[in-house]
Amino acid sequence: MSSTIEGFGLGLRSEHYGDFRATRQRVDWLEVISENYLVDGGKPLHFLESIRQDYPMVMHGVSLSIGSSDALDTDYLRQLRRLADRIEPAWVSDHLCWTGTRSLNLHDLLPLPYNVATLQHLTPRIAQVQDVLGRALVIENVSSYVRYRADEMSEWEFIRELVSRTGCELLLDVNNVYVSSVNHGFDAQDFIDAMPASAVRQIHLAGHEDHGQYIIDTHDHPICEAVWDLYAYTVRRLGRLPTMIERDDNIPPLHELIDELDVARSVAQAALNERKRAA
Amino acid sequence: MVLAELQRRFQEAVLGGNPLPDxxxxxxxxxxxxxxxxxxxxxxxxxxxLRDNFPVLHRALGDDAFSTLAGAYIREHPSRFRSIRWFGDSLTDFIARFPERVGHPALLDLARMDWAxxxxxxxxxxxxxxxxxxxxxHADEWPEHRFHLMPSLQILDLTWAVEPLWKALNDDAEARTEEPQIQEHALLIWRPALDCCWRSAEAGEAAALRALGESENFAHWCAALAKAGEPEPAMAAATLLRRWVEEGLLAKSAVPV
Structure with missing residues (x-):
């Protein structure tokens, strides 16, 4: 099983299991939602293992709740480790967020207050996760619709400091940067400029819904022009990075996503050429 | 404000629908x-x-009634699950306590079939x-041989014959359906390989199948069949075993927990 992640990937969705099993697709690697495979058996694990034979994979979780004030769920961490041992992903990622407290789960990626106390809360927890997984945790920035009064710094300052304190790596979601920049009125390029280039392992691209006052991170549309522009800027700043498209609703036929991946390839190539010229 | 207090207040506002949690x-x-x-x-x-986990109940009730049921359930049962895939584990109990929420008592059995x-x-x-x-x-191995049920097997005791309704709506959301009739029986649901199977069963067969899963060995199971009033337990055992093996209801070995 190859584990090298380079180039352009997609999120593996059950709607496309048949396509991936039928023939080799023009997709360099796949990202799988960890929780979809934390089950005892049946089709999900069967198809995952079969498709894993042909594609490098990374695991992406949605319920680690690294920022919750509850203790980390050690059963969940052990399950995650078992799945990682089974499919040997190049890395394991989850979100810089909390999903619930007092043993409840709101099943959402909720933003954290960006302050020193939260950094102090996260530092030993990330170490605990990295111990169990036996590898660096890759953390993704979330999109958000609120700002706390308790914030003491910007999100990008917070992320830089988190990387510095914990050695975690980053999954930079360019769409989430764009969504939050519009919702909160900051310059998305400031966010990208602040990312520690050596820590960024992966890029996410996705579509969103524009509701006027707010943009909502829905993953149910093609990627919009403004996000393509921000992606080009990101590649110019950070260089070549494994990039994938997330689509979780209104899932189109696989060939449409592969066409969209071709757009990502050409945007990245043009940005790399510019980067080379500017160097 | 400490993080725990901030998160408690955020969560309570989400659960209670309070738009201004300060x-x-x-x-x-x-x-x-x-x-x-x-x-x-x-x-x-x-x-x-809930719609994903109870797809046929959703079709039977329609969008509005299902949405009302879901809203009431969500208010009473906030999720404690790491994965949302398990959300709805108490919906059948919830319906059993308030059957008027689904309009017809047979829909409780339909929901149980969906979840199983x-x-x-x-x-x-x-x-x-x-x-x-x-x-x-070998003949001398039979008395001590232990049989195992498929780990996916569920045996439901139903009051209503909901299987035709479930099948019709599962195949076609717009299917014309008939009201289920009262009929105490069992429903077997299992997965012999990758695809799920189901069939109705008499209560006696379901009891024998449960007894096989609980019996230490074949001899004990035959004794249990005899105790249950089976006049020719060995013959009945052979007939049942053959059918169950052909259907893939029995596992080759116990699945480690």
Whole structure:
């Protein structure tokens, strides 16, 4: 099983299991939602293992709740480790967020207050996760619709400091940067400029819904022009990075996503050429 | 404010539908940014999970009635699950306590069938016992031989004959259906390989199948059949075993927990 992640990937969705099993697709690697495979058996694990034979994979979780004030769920961490041992992903990622407290789960990626106390809360927890997984945790920035009064710094300052304190790596979601920049009125390029280039392992691209006052991170549309522009800027700043498209609703036929991946390839190539010229 | 208190207040506001939890920039002016988006997303995400986990009940009730049921359930049963896939585990109990919420008492059995099918879908795998496995047993091995049920197998005791309704709506959301009739019986749901199977069964067969799963060995099971009033337990055992093996109801070995 190859584990090298380079180039352009997609999120593996059950709607496309048949396509991936039928023939080799023009997709360099796949990202799988960890929780979809934390089950005892049946089709999900069967198809995952079969498709894993042909594609490098990374695991992406949605319920680690690294920022919750509850203790980390050690059963969940052990399950995650078992799945990682089974499919040997190049890395394991989850979100810089909390999903619930007092043993409840709101099943959402909720933003954290960006302050020193939260950094102090996260530092030993990330170490605990990295111990169990036996590898660096890759953390993704979330999109958000609120700002706390308790914030003491910007999100990008917070992320830089988190990387510095914990050695975690980053999954930079360019769409989430764009969504939050519009919702909160900051310059998305400031966010990208602040990312520690050596820590960024992966890029996410996705579509969103524009509701006027707010943009909502829905993953149910093609990627919009403004996000393509921000992606080009990101590649110019950070260089070549494994990039994938997330689509979780209104899932189109696989060939449409592969066409969209071709757009990502050409945007990245043009940005790399510019980067080379500017160097 | 410490993180635990901030999160407690955020969560209570989401669960209680309070748009101004006194946490966010802008609340002084009566605007909590986009907090209402979190309130809406919470309810719609959990309702969508219930629709996924109870697809045929959703079709039977229609969007509006299912949405009302889901809303009431979400208010009473906030999720404690790491994965949303398990949300709805108490919906059948919830319906049993308030059957008027689904309009017809048979829909409780329909919901139980939905949930059991979902559970069988990703239950633990096991190779099925095949007839040659039994043929390979020596005569003196039979009394001590332990049989195992498929880990995906569920035996439901139903009051209503809901299977035709479930099948019709599962195959076609717009199917014309008939009202189910009262009929006490059992429903077997299992997954011999990758695809789920189901069939109705007499109560006696279901009891024998449960007894096989609980019996230490074949001899004990035959004794249990005799005790249950089976006049020719050995003959009955052979007939049942053959059918169950052919259907893939029995596992080759116990699945480690």
């Amino acid at each position: 946490l966010f920039a802008g609340e002084e002016e009566g605007l909590a940014g986009g907090f209402d988006l979190y309130l809406q997303a919470y309810r719609s995400r959990l309702a969508a999970a 099918m979902r559970a069988a879908f990703d239950a633990a795998d096991s190779a099925a016992t095949k007839l040659p496995d039994l043929a390979a047993l």
